[in-house]
Amino acid sequence: MSFAAPEEYRDGELLIRSLRPGDGAELNRATVASYEHLREFMEWARPDTTVEDSEGYVRLSQARWLAGEEWGLGVWRGERLVAGCGFMLRGQPLEHGTVEIGMWVRADEAGRGLGTRVLRALVDWADADWPIHKLTWQCDSRNLASARIAQKCGFQLEGRLREHVPGVAGGRRTTLLFGLVRSDPRPWRSGP
Template sequence: MEPDQIEPILLNIPGSFTSSRLLIRAAQWGDGAAVNEAVHESLAELRPWMPWAQIAPTAEESEAIIRRSHLQFLERKDLRLLLFNKETGQLVGSSGLHRIDWQTRKFEIGYWVRTSCSRQGYISEAVTAIADYAIRELGANRIEIRCDSRNTQSARVAERLGFTLEGIVRNDKRDVGGTLRDTLLFSKVRGVEY
């Protein structure tokens, strides 16, 4: 069987790795409390961009989401990764590889950072490490970052890390208020950017 034809559930994918300041690992049962705390701290910054951040979740809801994320990681359907400061153990944010197409080895990196850790380079560091992980461990042929065209901070991360803006997908999604919005589509492609 060709490598791209292997059943994804049979892939041995490392559940954790590190960057200079971060432990980056798959969500585990029990992580809900840390995620809940970070989300509550960051609701004002997350609300404009994240549909799931419109209402503050309970601790139980956060734990249920984490447990589903853990199962999806095991099934290789979605690879949510939590970002922890190696020195303090504090949850810095959440990221991961989403909208996976195993046939083409295409992955989308999503991310958010807790408010108290913003503007410290954690997301750039995490995205660099996650892209390297996708290339090295998963054989990525294409890595995408998509964001609301008005989300300049998210777009700056993609630009700073050398992702190519392929275009603007017009009227692509509804924003949190229900209005149609455009999506910026950035990518790195094997043989071109790496």
């Protein structure tokens, strides 16, 4: 499918846009400062990631974007990167219309409703501008904040995969699978 992905989406003062060359320094600041917050559930988190590593990542992310493989996004409040997220195909062609969302929130921004707000914005954006029928969300069964935001955004629990993959801190991870299809309610849109 030839699909020119939209580059950005605005939600008030937040700008959700593709990660691009030049974003590495701010991505590095955000992720290294968030290491303790991210390490339990994000296997890529490291305390000693360099700016060069982060710049390499955003360049790879841009290459994947252009190849239509994966759409890596940053959430910006002005010049500050407050969260990272993305639409991921996970081996399926886009024609199948099922895309997984991943997300992390900067440590000093977490627990204040930002993750919920960004996930709702991604659903709104997917509905409006992307050829997506179904959004999925996966998390470690111990990741209560992650499961909670999926449920707050209308995702339904569809599966619990016991001891499914290696856990970030060793052992095996039980994975919760959530899904949201086009006909599911978007409760945050129903105003008074």
